[in-house]
Amino acid sequence: MSIETTFYPRLQAMTDQWMDLFGYWAPAVVSDTLEEYRACREAAALMDFTMLRKVDITGPGALAFVNGIVTRDVSKLGVGQIGYGALCDENGKMIDDCTVMVRSADDIRFCGANDRDYHLFHELAPEGIAVTEITDATPHLCLQGPLSREMLQSLTASDLSNAAFPYYTFREDVEIAGVPVFMTRLGYTAELGYELWVDREHALELWDALLRELTPLGMKVIGMDALDLFRIEGGFIIGGVEYDPMVSPYECALGWSVDLEKGDFQGREGIVRDRDATTLRLGSVMLDSGGAAASGAPLFVDGVEVGLVTQAVESPFLDGQTLGLAKIPLALKVPGTKVVARVDGEDVPGEVVEHPVYEKQRRKAKELA
Incomplete structure (x- = not known):
């Protein structure tokens, strides 16, 4: 039985398209997947990450x-x-x-x-070490996109500049719209982004303030279907897809x-x-067709099965071309290597491409561009 996050009542008013993610209800689509994608790549996108x-x-x-x-x-x-x-x-x-x-x-x-x-x-904790699970007590929002800093800066007196708040650091002295947050600078989209962890009793206050103040600036709430586009373009992994207890x-x-x-x-x-x-390593493949149906497809080189597509999407960054993360032998993980994916019983040609295809150096996330 999926668990409702603290933000579920607000999201339920916005969508009826849901999925289970790590045991919690998560919106698959909130408005339109491509609109949600563009919001994150061009402005900012807000998502519920409480399930982490x-x-x-x-x-x-x-x-x-x-x-x-x-x-x-x-x-x-x-x-x-x-x-x-x-x-x-x-x-x-x-x-x-x-x-x-x-x-x-x-x-x-x-x-x-x-x-x-x-x-x-x-x-495993020795005597004197306390281990406390805080998932539900600390709901968790993620704001990603090139305007995310500018938007959040308008809601706080704290300095959110790159110098004051670098990539892969966190802050505990920030209030957003008057709400204290535990704030990290990282994400899952390859864009500039932040995570906002908040005490449960202030969670909806934070949500309401973000939507009220940032929606007019171009922010959109997004679902997990859009997140799949970001993660596959950006080469991010997820449990149960790219790895399991055998990997x-x-x-x-x-x-x-x-x-x-x-x-x-x-x-x-x-x-x-x-x-x-x-011998297998994670890489990226571009296929002539297939879209999401190519997820899980075996990969062949010269008629020999060599690996598989873990998950595939129609990539907006590649103008709708089928892009997949894939397990490929290290010796074949060379851009230009020709592959064939067997998708629903049909052979679909493709090739190994640069991995990841979007922002390999994470320059946008690090704000080095």
Whole structure:
């Protein structure tokens, strides 16, 4: 049974198109998917991200404890910084992709998308470390798009400039429209963007203020169908599609986040084994046709099955061309490599393309352009 987020009553008045996302109700479409897409690429888009699992880990040595579990060396992060990486099981296989936020050496905020996250930390925590699940107590909105800073700056006295609030950092001293928020600068669209975490009792106050003040400036509320366009164009992964408990970080494009030199951590031995044994890597393919129906299609090169499309869409950035994220042997992950996808029993030609196709260097998100 899907759970309603705090923002569900407001969204229910806007759409009747829903889907289950990580156990919560999420809008698939709010107005029109292409309009929602354009709003994010050209102005700003607001989405409910409450379903992401949020966990506070506190007590003496909390940072060292978390560093012994995630693949990234988060001990190198300073207060206010965010690290993105993988959470693996004892065999080195993916549980989640996640962010770790350092409030102090004894106070860590963790965000992923899997219920197992909380239970894992809770079970492994030594005496003196408290693990608190705060997902429903801290609803979570995401504002993305080139005008997102300008829009939010109009609602706060805090300095949101690039210098004061860089990419992959967070702030706890910001009020938006008078509502205190825990604010991160990251996202899932490859655009400039922010996340706004808010205490449950102030959530609808924040929602109403954002819609009242920012809708006239071009902001749109968007659904998960539009988010699929952003994530596939931008090369972002999601659990249950690009990875599952049989997949290593190397296969789903998180090998870069594995820091084998930091010492022991959960799953290290299996990850080392998979570093060379895992031949598939995540890339992008463009097909002559197929659209969403190409999701899950096997890929062939010279008649030999070599990989698969994880999910495909008709990409607005590529003028409606079918674009898919795909698992491809490392040796074939070369732009221009010809492939054939078997879509609903028919062979559809295509080729490997640059991965990701949109903003590979994340210049817009980092505001380097």
